[in-house]
Amino acid sequence: MNDQGISRLEVHLGRLLLGGVLTAATCLAIGLAIWLLGASRGAANVLLTAGLMVLMATPILRVVVSLVEYVRMRDWFFVTTTFVVLIVLFVTMGVAVMNARG
């Protein structure tokens, strides 16, 4: 087991999650402010939607980065584990797209 690799991965993922949540929060805060002021419905909707999308994308990106790191560490058990989680998330996306069309 590569404990140093795991520690480094934990730090990387922490930065990724922080970046994602700060970006999402900034979009949502500005979007909500514009929405409350009633200044521009279009701009408010774009920012609110972008914020929610970034929020949802962040944990998915976390799984993708983990997968890349486990490949680099040649930790095949966790490459498999992480890949299975990604497959489940892709199925979710598929169902969501079907719901949006239906």
Place this chain on the structure above:
Amino acid sequence: MTLSTVLSVMAAGAVGGCLGSLLGLGGGVFLVPFLNVVLGLDFKVAAAVSLMTVIATSSAVSAGTAGRQLINLRLGMLLEIASTIGGLTLGVLVEHMSEPLLYKMFAIVTAAISVLMLTRLERRNVLSADVDPGPLGGRFHDDESGREVVYRVRRLPAALFASLVAGGISGALGIGGGILKVPILNAWCGVPMRAAAATSALMIGVTAVSSVPIQYARGYIMPPVAAAAVLGVLLGSRAGFWFGGRARAKWLKLLMAMVLGSVSVLYFVKGLR
């Protein structure tokens, strides 16, 4: 919707986020009843908005804990297979479930966990520092005792099953699901409370993402309400994280049991109406 609605959602999110990051619950336990009962939103809308805040809590709390070796990344990823399958399944099925059924399920689960927590207050699950933690265990420095803490993971099937159920609860009820995983990881699987809470906090984000895009596509997310809730929860979880390093594990468990008990009573009453 008015400014006061948005501000009250934000305040409710702040309270939920604070308690959520202290307890590894995700905060939805408070937010769902508030949006549903106080603001009169449809339960499924309340649950979907709450799941958005669960993602935010997960990212923010995990970003704060990362680097302290409290998060067990390997165990987390393994359990996420079960929790995302649970989330996806119930996220699809929830459209066909009645609200009283959801309330009753939730009441039973929270009551059971509350009792479990109260009977396990003194458990520590700590080995001496020279023990090999095995492939799934871990080690971290505990601020409370000032010692290196080592643990092994026991009863993995129980942890996987708990994650599956927790994922389902997340998809159906809009709460993090840490509500179920943390006590079971702690009481049955040998993971110390802080490591269980940190690992669960990381897991609930991906678990929520296994169902929330479906609710988003169904139109259950009201963007301004979701934005207010997310921003409130982020502020609250900051405060909770600050308290978290100072609170004692025993009091954390006691607080958790009391919170779960109250939520359970609320949902029993609602489910029986």
